[in-house]
Amino acid sequence: MRSYKISKSFICFLFCVQCIWAQNFPSRNYSAANELPNNAVRALFVDSNNVLWIGTENGIVSKQNNIFQSYFEEDGLALNSCWAITEDKQKRIWFGSYGGGISVFDGDDFKIISTKDGLVHDEIVHLFPYKDYMYVGTSDGVSRVDLKTFDIQSWKNEGSEALLRVSGFFEFEEELYVTTYRTGVFKISSEGSFSLKQVNDQKYIYSAFVENNSLFSSNKGHYTKSEISEYIKSEDLVSEELGSSIIWDYVKTRDSTIYAAAWGIYDSNGGVFELNEDFSNRSNSFGIPGKDIFSLAYDALFQRLYVGTLNSGLYEIQLEPLIKFEELKGHYIKGFAKINGTSAYIHDEGIQIISSSDSIDIPLRKFKNWQQNYIDTTSLPLPKHEDHFYELDHSTAASDIKFYDIKTSNNQYWINANIGLFAINQDGKLDTYLPLHSEEINFTNDGTLIETNPYGGVRVYNDLETFSYQYYPQDHKDTPTMVVSSLQTENKTYFTSVFSGLYSYEEGRFKSLLNSKIWKEKNLRHIISYNDNLAISSEFGDVYIIRDRPESFEIVRKIPRASIQGNTISFLNSYDTTLIIGTERGITLVEENRIIFLDEEQGLEQPFFSSKIENDELHIGSENGIFRVNIEEILASSNRVIEIQLKDLSINNSVYDLPENILNDLDLDYDENTVLLNFSTNTHPYPKKLQYQYRLNQDEEWSTPTSNSEILLPYLPANEYEVQVRVLDSSTGLTYSQNVLNFNIKPPFWKTWWFFTYIFLAIMAIVYAIYKYELAKNKRFERQKRAIQRRFEETKMEALLAQMNPHFIFNAMNSIQNYIMDSDIDNATIFLGDFAKLIRLNLDHCTKPTILLVEEIEYLQSYIRVENTRMNNAVEVHFELDPTIDTYDVEVPTMILQTFVENVFVHAFTVESIDPRLDIIFTKLDEHALCCKIIDNGSGFSATGKNPLHNSKGLSLVKERLALLDYDIEDALNIESEPEKGTVVSLKLRLQR
Numbered sequence: 001m002r003s004y005k006i007s008k009s010f011i012c013f014l015f016c017v018q019c020i021w022a023q024n025f026p027s028r029n030y031s032a033a034n035e036l037p038n039n040a041v042r043a044l045f046v047d048s049n050n051v052l053w054i055g056t057e058n059g060i061v062s063k064q065n066n067i068f069q070s071y072f073e074e075d076g077l078a079l080n081s082c083w084a085i086t087e088d089k090q091k092r093i094w095f096g097s098y099g100g101g102i103s104v105f106d107g108d109d110f111k112i113i114s115t116k117d118g119l120v121h122d123e124i125v126h127l128f129p130y131k132d133y134m135y136v137g138t139s140d141g142v143s144r145v146d147l148k149t150f151d152i153q154s155w156k157n158e159g160s161e162a163l164l165r166v167s168g169f170f171e172f173e174e175e176l177y178v179t180t181y182r183t184g185v186f187k188i189s190s191e192g193s194f195s196l197k198q199v200n201d202q203k204y205i206y207s208a209f210v211e212n213n214s215l216f217s218s219n220k221g222h223y224t225k226s227e228i229s230e231y232i233k234s235e236d237l238v239s240e241e242l243g244s245s246i247i248w249d250y251v252k253t254r255d256s257t258i259y260a261a262a263w264g265i266y267d268s269n270g271g272v273f274e275l276n277e278d279f280s281n282r283s284n285s286f287g288i289p290g291k292d293i294f295s296l297a298y299d300a301l302f303q304r305l306y307v308g309t310l311n312s313g314l315y316e317i318q319l320e321p322l323i324k325f326e327e328l329k330g331h332y333i334k335g336f337a338k339i340n341g342t343s344a345y346i347h348d349e350g351i352q353i354i355s356s357s358d359s360i361d362i363p364l365r366k367f368k369n370w371q372q373n374y375i376d377t378t379s380l381p382l383p384k385h386e387d388h389f390y391e392l393d394h395s396t397a398a399s400d401i402k403f404y405d406i407k408t409s410n411n412q413y414w415i416n417a418n419i420g421l422f423a424i425n426q427d428g429k430l431d432t433y434l435p436l437h438s439e440e441i442n443f444t445n446d447g448t449l450i451e452t453n454p455y456g457g458v459r460v461y462n463d464l465e466t467f468s469y470q471y472y473p474q475d476h477k478d479t480p481t482m483v484v485s486s487l488q489t490e491n492k493t494y495f496t497s498v499f500s501g502l503y504s505y506e507e508g509r510f511k512s513l514l515n516s517k518i519w520k521e522k523n524l525r526h527i528i529s530y531n532d533n534l535a536i537s538s539e540f541g542d543v544y545i546i547r548d549r550p551e552s553f554e555i556v557r558k559i560p561r562a563s564i565q566g567n568t569i570s571f572l573n574s575y576d577t578t579l580i581i582g583t584e585r586g587i588t589l590v591e592e593n594r595i596i597f598l599d600e601e602q603g604l605e606q607p608f609f610s611s612k613i614e615n616d617e618l619h620i621g622s623e624n625g626i627f628r629v630n631i632e633e634i635l636a637s638s639n640r641v642i643e644i645q646l647k648d649l650s651i652n653n654s655v656y657d658l659p660e661n662i663l664n665d666l667d668l669d670y671d672e673n674t675v676l677l678n679f680s681t682n683t684h685p686y687p688k689k690l691q692y693q694y695r696l697n698q699d700e701e702w703s704t705p706t707s708n709s710e711i712l713l714p715y716l717p718a719n720e721y722e723v724q725v726r727v728l729d730s731s732t733g734l735t736y737s738q739n740v741l742n743f744n745i746k747p748p749f750w751k752t753w754w755f756f757t758y759i760f761l762a763i764m765a766i767v768y769a770i771y772k773y774e775l776a777k778n779k780r781f782e783r784q785k786r787a788i789q790r791r792f793e794e795t796k797m798e799a800l801l802a803q804m805n806p807h808f809i810f811n812a813m814n815s816i817q818n819y820i821m822d823s824d825i826d827n828a829t830i831f832l833g834d835f836a837k838l839i840r841l842n843l844d845h846c847t848k849p850t851i852l853l854v855e856e857i858e859y860l861q862s863y864i865r866v867e868n869t870r871m872n873n874a875v876e877v878h879f880e881l882d883p884t885i886d887t888y889d890v891e892v893p894t895m896i897l898q899t900f901v902e903n904v905f906v907h908a909f910t911v912e913s914i915d916p917r918l919d920i921i922f923t924k925l926d927e928h929a930l931c932c933k934i935i936d937n938g939s940g941f942s943a944t945g946k947n948p949l950h951n952s953k954g955l956s957l958v959k960e961r962l963a964l965l966d967y968d969i970e971d972a973l974n975i976e977s978e979p980e981k982g983t984v985v986s987l988k989l990r991l992q993r
Contacts, residue, residue: 026321026603027287031313035068036061041308044297045085050683052297052306053093054314055082060095065680065687076110078103086127088134088147096124102136118152119143128169130176137166142178144194153194157183168208170215172228179208185232199232209250211258218247243279245269251298253319259305261293272307286317302685323603324628333621335406336612337413342426344413346403351415353428360428368398371419374433380467382435388456390437392420409443416441432464442486442493444505450493452483478510487527496524498539518553526572535579537569543581564588565597570608573618575631580618582608589634594733596634601686641681641727641736648678666743670718673745677711681727689731696721718747831869838862845894850992854887856897860920863898867905875909880921885930891992893965899954900934900985908938908983928991937982
């Protein structure tokens with residue numbers, strides 16, 4: 001059988017070994033239909049923050065992390081048409097408009113500079129920052145703007161009729177030069193006043209670009225490359241004409257490749273060119289159909305080329321794509337296999353077997369010939385449906401052949417198709433053809449073929465030449481049915497079914513793990529070997545890692561569908577410890593604690609038909625080609641998110657001006673409790689792969705991941721908050737977290753500590769006031785009680801005094817009676833006069849609790865006269881008063897001394913007493929007390945003897961009075977007496993004023 005070689009171009013596309021441009025670069029178009037305000041892109045610039053600025057003929061757009069923001073005249077632009085963009089040392093962005101001058105953007109506001117401020121012209125075509133100035137190239141002249149003061153100096157080619165239209169600036173040997181369209185090249189003088197000096201008269205310069213010491217100069221329909229030192233000489237310069245179009249812009253990439261934006265104006269020879277020997281047009285490989293390329297920009301961080309067109313907007317090209325695509329138009333790669341250094345690929349046009357030295361193409365018609373030859377020559381009966389075979393249609397044309405899968409066994413490639421089963425060796429020759437129609441075949445560990453039939457049981461062939469097999473009927477509980485995938489391992493062959501779970505074949509026996517109650521999962525699809533285990537996907541998107549050992553069957557791990565991007569798994573594969581899951585949305589790479597997702601953002605496009613691991617690469621068969629993914633490079637990716645920036649902050653729907661150090665605590669009132677945060681990361685190559693979580697304090701759980709870079713925190717209670725944001729980057733499987741805002745919502749005043757303190761103090765004050773009120777009330781009550789008690793005591797004392805008066809009157813009446821009995825009328829009359837005065841004083845004083853000391857002395861003197869008259873004035877009486885005592889200022893209890901004086905006259909003296917004497921002495925003890933002593937030299941009494949004084953009714957009344965007046969009787973009253981020597985009564989009284 002003759003082998004068929006595939007074309008050289010096909011091999012180049014497949015392996016990229018003979019022509020590197022077999023690869024198409026992932027690109028994306030942005031136009032007025034989506035993100036741009038206009039399709040004419042005149043200027044592009046990538047600033048120091050990796051923000052792309054796009055200048056169109058109807059507005060400016062910034063692009064960061066796929067977020068587009070437009071600016072127009074109503075936002076502060078001088079004019080919507082923008083032809084030049086650059087950045088100065090202060091990171092301000094300068095926009096040159098074609099007719100309105102310059103707009104300088106500081107991130108918040110625009111500053112406009114025009115001819116009114118001193119610009120030479122308002123049609124700005126180039127901007128070039130150099131040292132401390134911004135050089136401005138216009139349609140007719142050059143200006144420079146001081147970056148600190150914004151002072152402007154301008155220069156125009158006076159005297160020349162030709163416009164000085166600037167086409168570019170370049171620096172050489174610390175000198176600045178400017179190229180013009182028709183008036184030559186000028187050197188800008190930096191000494192003295194601002195001026196330009198012409199160095200040559202080169203004509204029709206559209207743009208200029210410096211690489212090392214060479215200058216690329218664009219002219220009509222070509223460009224030149226010259227040494228700068230030669231180019232700036234005044235004499236004519238002869239240079240080789242290169243290229244075939246007008247170049248308007250240049251960029252140089254990190255690998256020193258120079259790309260040019262070309263537009264032929266009236267010629268259709270524009271595009272994106274690589275400036276090499278062939279002036280190669282890269283538009284097709286970049287996916288750019290147009291020819292009107294006007295501007296370029298290059299992002300060195302992400303290796304992206306931005307291309308501005310005049311009619312179809314902006315194109316973004318990934319120059320070093322993470323995922324490479326080898327285009328094979330018209331070939332759907334449906335399966336891969338390899339044996340001993342050769343690889344086989346099945347596609348819709350046939351099969352290719354490729355080795356290091358050769359490649360073999362086996363077209364569909366060859367497979368049809370092999371089938372027809374077998375039918376024509378075999379003596380064996382062809383399988384029939386009635387014999388439980390999945391019957392073939394032998395009339396199927398070559399163009400209708402469909403391949404199901406490719407497997408390897410015994411150093412052969414086994415291809416099952418809708419016209420039979422083919423075993424092909426590494427040289428592309430047919431070893432075996434079997435007229436079997438099976439969508440899934442496999443082999444035992446000794447190479448025996450296993451043919452499955454969706455509804456007709458399973459056959460294990462022990463002799464392919466005689467078509468001898470062992471049949472396992474479909475109605476047996478352990479026979480695989482509706483098999484969709486299989487896997488041969490060292491000891492077992494496994495089969496998965498979409499309805500009846502997992503089956504195994506070992507030592508001539510099938511076993512259903514579902515019917516054996518080993519594993520209850522029913523709906524299974526893909527199965528591969530993974531780290532000495534099995535990886536099996538379910539019909540519904542879950543993946544199970546299974547450890548099947550003779551002694552046990554264990555589910556090591558379940559990867560739920562929620563962790564896998566997509567709903568339907570199209571293939572499983574593995575690389576070392578990495579599990580690779582292909583779905584309708586992309587590829588998910590799973591390691592222990594890391595999940596990476598790749599999709600169209602990195603360059604993958606559906607559909608996926610098959611996959612294989614080749615060295616460090618994953619190859620994915622798709623429509624019109626193969627995707628190649630370097631797994632090692634993806635796994636080695638570091639964290640692409642290194643910063644989270646808080647862009648906007650709104651409080652209660654009002655924009656809050658962000659302080660410079662936003663992490664400092666922000667104090668908000670209790671009613672400022674609805675907070676909206678808008679944040680972004682540093683520029684990221686795959687922003688759609690970012691999801692965000694947040695938490696308000698370290699001890700809280702993270703929120704549910706979302707692609708929305710806003711956090712709305714409504715109706716927050718009073719507390720201190722540390723808003724931490726975590727970015728989940730599925731392009732690397734890594735996370736980054738950062739505090740973005742610390743703020744404190746103060747409680748309402750009625751919930752503050754000082755308010756509680758105030759309330760507590762107020763309550764305490766109220767309690768204290770109530771206490772004081774009650775205390776005062778009690779004091780008033782006690783005063784009233786004491787007043788009542790005092791009045792009671794006074795009444796009692798008055799009663800006592802009333803008792804004392806009859807006692808005194810009784811004694812006085814006895815004296816009068818004695819006078820009358822003695823017929824002593826004169827003395828009786830005198831006595832009655834003194835007695836009447838004494839009764840008057842008694843009546844005056846008896847109702848008073850206290851009287852002045854002078855009144856007490858007067859009363860005692862009256863009483864003594866009455867008593868002494870009764871005794872014939874035999875008693876010598878002496879009053880002695882301490883001169884420091886003011887008798888008119890001191891009060892004593894009423895008639896408190898009368899009883900003791902009465903006892904002297906009644907009990908101490910008799911008519912037989914010799915020289916009786918009575919001394920009454922008042923001595924001041926201190927400011928508040930005095931002592932009154934009543935001393936007599938009468939009969940006295942002994943402490944143990946009986947004496948009328950001890951039983952005196954008057955003495956008892958005095959003691960009771962003293963007790964009522966709150967005196968300590970033992971301390972206040974002291975009576976000392978000796979028989980025949982007299983008695984001394986000492987009474988201590990409180991002074992009352």
